[in-house]
Amino acid sequence: MAATTIPVLPLLLLFAAASASASASPYLSPTTLFQNYKNMLTNFKIFVYNPAKPFTFQNPVASLFYNSLLKSPFRTQDPNEAHLFFVPFSLDTSTRSLARLVRDLRVNHPYWNRTLGADHFFLSPAGIDYSADRNVLELKKNSVQISVFPVISGNFIPHKDITLPPLNPSASVISAAPDNASTTSFLGYFKWDGKTESNFVEELKKDGDFLVDIERDSLDQVRNVKTSKFCLLFYGGDVAWMVEAMALGCVPVVIVDRPIQDLPLMDVLRWSDLSLLVTAHGGAKRLKELLNGVRDEKYSGMRRMASAASKHLVWNEEPRPLDAFHMVIYQLWLRRHTIRYARRELV
Structure with missing residues (x-):
């Protein structure tokens, strides 16, 4: 599905109605939400690193988000046009392996070092805790963590991390x-x-x-x-x-x-x-x-x-406008503004 096929006019009507009475709206900022959402549909690009080996998320809602992301029009094969970078790893990845993964990103790709991982995100259903390893700590503190609501206390950093809405089977x-x-x-x-x-x-x-x-x-x-x-x-x-x-x-x-x-x-x-x-x-x-x-x-x-x-x-097998998948992506869009540190030249 191409981004241009998403019906924007019905969205305009929806948010115009919501904006008419902000006090009765469920949104923090209806007008801003619509404009940002429309820009996201047109412009947002996410580069997905290739995992070391194929894997699947056992958690149903995490799996649904991951598979939807891989098939979405937001994914790009050109890292130079990406706003954010997704780091995939399986739930059973050990701390040592996770540290190695971040180290490889630092050494083999130019993107991590520009922001120390602040324009990267990862999916961990239960969240990851703090670690003494520098690489894992950088991932934890700088990158956006997406977890499944609710998150274990201490494994979630407010205003940076995101939770997936629960999957409602009925x-x-x-x-x-x-x-x-x-x-x-x-x-x-x-x-x-x-x-x-x-x-x-x-x-x-x-x-x-x-x-x-x-x-x-x-x-x-x-x-x-x-x-x-x-x-x-x-x-x-x-x-x-x-x-x-x-x-x-x-x-x-x-x-x-x-x-x-x-x-x-x-x-x-x-x-x-x-x-x-x-x-x-x-x-x-x-x-x-x-x-x-x-x-x-x-x-x-x-x-x-x-x-x-x-x-x-609400989650859909095939994402629809304004559903849970798109609103999680929207929250990532809001986090795309990161400081890109200038790379220091060795003298």
Whole structure:
């Protein structure tokens, strides 16, 4: 698919509508987003280094992003026209092998040394930690890391790194579900894995305003989500269904005991206005007070924005305009401005 075949006019209409009321928009900057996105489609080029040996990512969403990148119109075979450089390596690459890989880039190619790797990016589903090796440390601190949300604490550097939206395996259920949820039955819906934070969940079970669901019948789950105001999920738990919940009009509530900065599309979406971050401290009673404290007008806006934002968190086997793949690429486009250090001549 060539970049020029992507329909730009519908995008213009979409963002013009979003720009008309910025306060009701899920985007941080609707006008800037559209202009940057259009420029990205026309100009962005990524050079992919050849891996030492063929490999596949076992993580489904990482694999989908990687394969989409390789087939995308953003990929170039000419490194001299590239804005960014992708460094592919498998999940089981050891620290020593990773150090050797970066060292080879430094020695055999001219591009790494221009920015010390700041115009390079790599894909590591769980993220890489800090290392005493100079080459791995340079990769960690300078290059853009793309990981799968959520990321292990310490393996993510805010404002530099990016997370992939979770892969939602049941997106097709949304269109198949009956649209008869005009009334709200529950304040909060929680799809529980049966083990995480069990004491807190037991408190939720005892309160009739919350529905704790362990069953996995897809249509029943969709019906329960559509009749709930808020959908609860533990940060680090089962987050894959978050996109589905947002699309169905259920405002996500992330339960976490510390600030988080690795939510997907942090450069694009106003997460603070379309979701809630709450702590489990204080138990179900405190949570209920917080949720009931959201005024109807504010809740209606959050619900609309969550539904609109969900469209950018959906993965497609064949990427479509403004979907998860393109918005991750857009975040890379925003990071293309790097300082190119002048190479010092030896005297």
